[in-house]
Amino acid sequence: MHDARLDAWRRRIDAALDQALDLPDAPPRLRDAMRHAVLLGGKRMRPLLVLATGALFDADEDALLASAVAVELIHAYSLVHDDLPSMDDDALRRGQPTVHVAFDEATAVLAGDALQSLAFDALAHARADADIAIALVRELAGASGAVGMCGGQALDLDATGRSADVDVAALERLHAMKTGALIRAAVRMGAISGRADAEARAHLDAFADALGLAFQVRDDILDVEADTAQLGKTAGKDLAQDKATFPTLLGLDASRLRLADLTASMSGALDAFGDAAAPLRSLARLAVERAH
Numbered sequence: 001m002h003d004a005r006l007d008a009w010r011r012r013i014d015a016a017l018d019q020a021l022d023l024p025d026a027p028p029r030l031r032d033a034m035r036h037a038v039l040l041g042g043k044r045m046r047p048l049l050v051l052a053t054g055a056l057f058d059a060d061e062d063a064l065l066a067s068a069v070a071v072e073l074i075h076a077y078s079l080v081h082d083d084l085p086s087m088d089d090d091a092l093r094r095g096q097p098t099v100h101v102a103f104d105e106a107t108a109v110l111a112g113d114a115l116q117s118l119a120f121d122a123l124a125h126a127r128a129d130a131d132i133a134i135a136l137v138r139e140l141a142g143a144s145g146a147v148g149m150c151g152g153q154a155l156d157l158d159a160t161g162r163s164a165d166v167d168v169a170a171l172e173r174l175h176a177m178k179t180g181a182l183i184r185a186a187v188r189m190g191a192i193s194g195r196a197d198a199e200a201r202a203h204l205d206a207f208a209d210a211l212g213l214a215f216q217v218r219d220d221i222l223d224v225e226a227d228t229a230q231l232g233k234t235a236g237k238d239l240a241q242d243k244a245t246f247p248t249l250l251g252l253d254a255s256r257l258r259l260a261d262l263t264a265s266m267s268g269a270l271d272a273f274g275d276a277a278a279p280l281r282s283l284a285r286l287a288v289e290r291a292h
């Protein structure tokens with residue numbers, strides 16, 4: 001069943017992102033590139049996870065929005081840099097020209113840098129007690145750095161062109177860092193804001209870890225089965241670049257079974273929260289059933 005709260009939260013997130021990116025004193029070309037990167041679509045999975053998790057603990061929604069904005073700005077910066085010619089060299093993102101194509105490569109680098117800075121500025125202005133604010137900054141910094149998202153991207157670049165050398169365990173570690181770390185951070189930031197106890201956080205970590213991997217398995221399946229128009233980005237690039245993916249290592253049928261196992265793991269991890277976890281369950285379904 002669709003959770004109507006997700007639509008309301010998505011509207012709040014989009015409005016908050018638009019406000020955060022209203023930067024009248026920034027150079028216009030840089031500001032426009034930043035807005036292009038963030039505001040032209042996106043599932044808003046990560047900020048929705050912040051709000052849905054915080055709601056489990058009756059955290060203040062206005063306070064949660066700062067974390068929601070911050071995690072989405074980090075995600076957007078990572079996509080801008082991921083699409084650069086020196087990395088994945090992609091011309092399409094969300095059905096639109098990537099930032100380096102719409103503007104230029106130097107502007108794309110600066111836009112990514114500025115989005116990262118803006119994310120932590122958003123956290124600095126969060127309505128939160130000092131201990132919560134510090135914990136939020138630490139969580140997001142760790143997830144986006146060398147032992148998280150950036151480290152995963154480094155592993156991905158190292159593995160490109162030599163998929164035969166990568167096994168399933170290495171692939172899962174790569175994606176736990178590149179994709180999973182920021183998804184786990186989004187869930188943890190909601191839990192931090194709600195002052196969740198250790199038992200609740202353990203259940204949520206299990207949910208987030210399964211979700212991060214499920215998101216990537218579904219991504220890999222779509223890269224094989226969907227076309228560019230459906231995806232909003234170039235289809236078939238993983239195979240063309242000889243990237244290790246779950247379908248290439250396991251086959252499509254086994255990848256679908258892995259996705260089903262991860263779906264069951266997510267459901268089991270949320271059982272402790274009962275009906276209050278309905279928005280998180282909806283987001284899990286979105287991750288595994290999405291067509292783009």
